[in-house]
Amino acid sequence: MIFRHAEAVRSAHPGLAAGALHATGVDGTADVEARVAARVAEYTARALARLAGGPESGFPEVLAWRRTFARMGLRPTRYRCASESLLRRLRKEGALPRIHPVVDLCNAVSVAYAVPVAVLDADRITGPLLEVRPARGDEEYTTFDGRTEHPAPGEVTYADSAGRAHARRWTNRQSGHSAVREGTRRILVVAEAMHEGGEDTVARTLETLEKELAALWPVTPVTALLTDADPEFRLDDHARVR
Template structure:
């Protein structure tokens, strides 16, 4: 399968930089606390000087949401939502080692990071505007239909694996205890996005390799290199 953004996304958001990591051999019985603490310390230091809404990475996503016709304070990017909760509560709940690691990296870089269970995705996965007949499943199991032209992560079966781009990930392809193969996607729109995404990908790649003793594959995508083979 391939992960990519549609030509329309690149046309509308030429500043986009995206990173992708794919790996097998994921299991739940590993320790990620050291890496989570490292990323958390970076986020805590940044939040001691600025609120999440003042960070350039978050401001860029707010502008991006406004360009999509969404109210930025009503529909927050995943990274903004995580940072907001982290600032208020001082920590994030433990869910699964892979999710905990990626959430912590998202906090540190203020960049949305999504993790998909590849066994739950059919064919290629593309970030594109919805055509109106895709199916999205919430974490509670409810079924929704994305709005026409809403930016979604869509697979070959017409299932939406995220709504409003980086706002809401689907429960259908979320990481579970039995998940063994994942695709991780990080996306940014701010100035220096490609540099920061590359650093984020490199750090996550190294952490995953050390924690799970696996050999991930990764790439940084842009308009001239828009797809990643999983």
Template sequence: MTAHSTTDSIMYFQHLDEIWSEYPELVAGALVATGITADAVVEPRIEAFNTLAKARLAAGTESDLPEIQAWRRTFSRMGLKPTRYRCASESLLRRFRKEGALPRIHPLVDLCNAVSLAFAIPVAALDVARVSGHLEVRRAAGDENYLTLSGEPENPEPGEVTFVDAAGHAHARRWTNRQSGHSAVRDTTRTALIIAEGVHSSAAKDVPDLIATLSDALSSTWPTTVRTARLSRSAPRFDFAVPSYGAGDEKQR
């Protein structure tokens, strides 16, 4: 075990037991990567993942994929119309099928999006410097603060599954539907928390495979330290150290 620096802070990510209890089919994986920069070249890897996605879409649409069908059933159980509110991987696959490519945002985001396309599994990437204390997947009280990617403030609906930190920031809407602009990866991001969640029948194999694939891609792209975890009801919590950076990279809360 590697000793943590005295300047490191310890954070954690977990799903509360209420989520595991209601959705026992959930399989979750998490990854923390440090040393991320915005100048990496990821196009060759993106093209390889896009080729896998195209092969999967060759026989039909994203709605035919078992990973997407399972999330649609989950959204229905949450009282959401699945053709109005789609999980993130379905939205990406739908755009990819129609347009043939996804817009480039940031090398890390682009890589995560490409892996999400290839596996048809939602992948969230958050700037750890914008997460306060810890991150929990739980039902919303309704007073949490959510910021859209365009900068508009919202509050999740009471009972909505969301990602909440210690300061009451909601980092997602409707579980895997939308991420928050508050913790979106940006050019100043140095440490990222990446989460993948599957609810389909082969998720127990596919989610760990996705995390391993992404870990390999990150390690090959950046001089990064990567830590991974497989989460379950019996082992729901992922503790990780966050390095302290210089004045130019200070945490923003």
């Protein structure tokens, strides 16, 4: 399977910095959950320390996504990128929700670096292509409560080869269809940034996730930074895609 951003997206958003990670062998057992909790605490503490200096709405990383959403015709205070939503919740509640060890780790790293981090169950993606592209309008998006929606034509979404949408409004809302769950074993993680210096932030985000995943699970993550010159991330040929 290939993951990439469509040329239309890259052309419309030249400030995009992105990277991807693939790993096989994760789980959500009680043993790993306890170890993940300690790592989550460290990364959320970093985010809380930064929030002590001012709300997330003033972070350059968040402001860049707000400008991006505005360019797409979305009201930024109604539709927030995933990292802003998590930071806002962390600021108000002092902690992030516990969902699944893999998701909890990715969310904690997301708030630590203030950039959206999507983690998908790779076996719930229909290959050979997962592309961030403008929607046609006939893609099917599954909400977390099981309802089916159709992204509006032109809305940026993660779309697979079967026409299933794995996100609404780009980094705003992930699909329940490919959400990590108890039986997940293979993941695709994507980090994206729009701010100046985003390439470095994405690189550090991926390095952190690679290190943490390898320390917590018997996995050997594969990562790549995606650029205009090299925009595709190819999952291993032996990886199974449904």
